[in-house]
Amino acid sequence: MSIELPEARILARQLDETLSGKTIKSYDLKDVDRMIRIGFINKNTSDFENIVGKTVFSAVSRGNTIRMKLKDPMNILIAPEYGGVITYITEGEKPPRYHLKLEFTDSSILTIRITSMGLIYVVDDEGLKDSYMYKRDFLRGVSPDEAEFTFEWFKNTIGSENKQLKSLLVGKDASIIGVSNATFQDVIYRAKIHPKKKVSQLLEKELKDLYEAIKTVINDRLSQGGKEEFNDIFGVPGRYIAAMGPNMKDSNCPRCGTAIQKLAHGGGHVYLCPNCQSE
Ligand SMILES: [Zn+2]
Numbered sequence: 001m002s003i004e005l006p007e008a009r010i011l012a013r014q015l016d017e018t019l020s021g022k023t024i025k026s027y028d029l030k031d032v033d034r035m036i037r038i039g040f041i042n043k044n045t046s047d048f049e050n051i052v053g054k055t056v057f058s059a060v061s062r063g064n065t066i067r068m069k070l071k072d073p074m075n076i077l078i079a080p081e082y083g084g085v086i087t088y089i090t091e092g093e094k095p096p097r098y099h100l101k102l103e104f105t106d107s108s109i110l111t112i113r114i115t116s117m118g119l120i121y122v123v124d125d126e127g128l129k130d131s132y133m134y135k136r137d138f139l140r141g142v143s144p145d146e147a148e149f150t151f152e153w154f155k156n157t158i159g160s161e162n163k164q165l166k167s168l169l170v171g172k173d174a175s176i177i178g179v180s181n182a183t184f185q186d187v188i189y190r191a192k193i194h195p196k197k198k199v200s201q202l203l204e205k206e207l208k209d210l211y212e213a214i215k216t217v218i219n220d221r222l223s224q225g226g227k228e229e230f231n232d233i234f235g236v237p238g239r240y241i242a243a244m245g246p247n248m249k250d251s252n253c254p255r256c257g258t259a260i261q262k263l264a265h266g267g268g269h270v271y272l273c274p275n276c277q278s279e
Contacts, residue, residue, distance in 0.1 A: 002116070003080045004064055005143065005178030006221035007230045007238070011078075011086055012061035014233045015068060015110075018088055019056040022104040024070070026052060030099050040114055041099070047122045050074055051102075063137030063178040065119075073125035079133045081180075083116030088233040110233070141177040144218045149176075154211045162200045165193065166266040169214075179214065181268045182227075182245055187213040188270075189244030194277045195263065195270045244271050 003011065027048050035041045042048070054070040061067065064081040078086065087096050091107035098111035100120050112120055119133055128134045142148045142157075157175045158168050165188065169179045179187070188195055190213040193206055202210070221227060226238030241247065246269075248260045253273035263270050 002082050002180065002182065003084055003118075003230070004180045004183060004227075005061075005145070006218055006240075007226040008061040008064050008066050008079075008178075009145065009222060010226050010230075010232055010238075012059045012066045014088070015056075015059035015066065015086075018233065019068070019104070019110065020058055021055065022106060022108065023053065023055045024051050024102050025105045026103045028098075028101040028103075030097075030101075035099060035114075035120075040118060041120050042122055048100075050124070051076065051122055062143060064180070065133045065137040067134070067138070075123050075125065075128060077119060077121040077123060077128075077131060077133055078112060079137075080112070080114050080116075080118040082118055084112065084114045084118050085231065086113075086233050087111045087231075087235065136172050137177055141175050143177040144179070144214050145222070149215070151208060151211050155207060158199055159202075159207055160200055162198055164196060164198055164266065165210075166195060166270075168199055170266070176214070178218075181266075181270075182242065183214075183217055185245045185270050185272070186217050186242040189272060189277060190216065192276045194279045195265050195272060196279060244273070246271060 029045055029048065032045055036043055051070060051074055054072055054074055057069040057071050059066060059068045064079055066078040068076040089095060089109050095101060095109055095111050098113045100112045102110045114120065121131060123131055142153060161168055166184055168174055169176055170181055170184050191209040193210060221240040224238060224240040225232065225236060227240050228238055230238040248271050251260050252258060253260060253276060256273065256275050258273050258275040260271055261274050263272060
């Protein structure tokens, strides 16, 4: 399952608390040729030699990307954004399937598996600025869980644009960091806005509802341990269930009873209530 802003934040916090101060004893990579060919790991896997013997300093996240900082400035960027599993186990437990396994000097183990598009990338501090993921998620925009994400900012940045909502909220060119297609569907259903509306058509109240819905979805997913298909590094599943999305296929709207529709939109699909979210 995809790892988006709330899930990346939960994982980064756990990695920070669990791994800080631990020293990497060894690493193992699996499925290397394919991973290189599709660009999911360093082209030159000997780069991974640079993390052996290094101590974990901290782990942070922004958007969908996790940055594990090692002392002696090296980094492991982890972005399993379209699907991945990160698991921590202690000595004696059997590791799950992985693409990267890190073993620490105390025999604890971290495994990372990418199940769809994603990235595991070893890079020094100097090289970070050339990383697409790092630039996209760490060096620009405002994240909905940051203090800068005020209604004033939202209104001034997004409010008068004569573009469709999705292009302003989702993707690499959006001013907001970390809103995925899944979050988008959930958010506009809660705000009762049709996906094809342009932002410049929205009333002030609708813009405010949209802003509040983004905050609510992100905060609820954080406080409920992530989405329901997500597992944290200890294997604990998330409890957040999206108000709208593929999970509502063939269902009726809980608010008004209208059959939920699926609409092709912006290079993907959007589930919606055609009554609550009228055009
Ligand atoms: Zn409805």
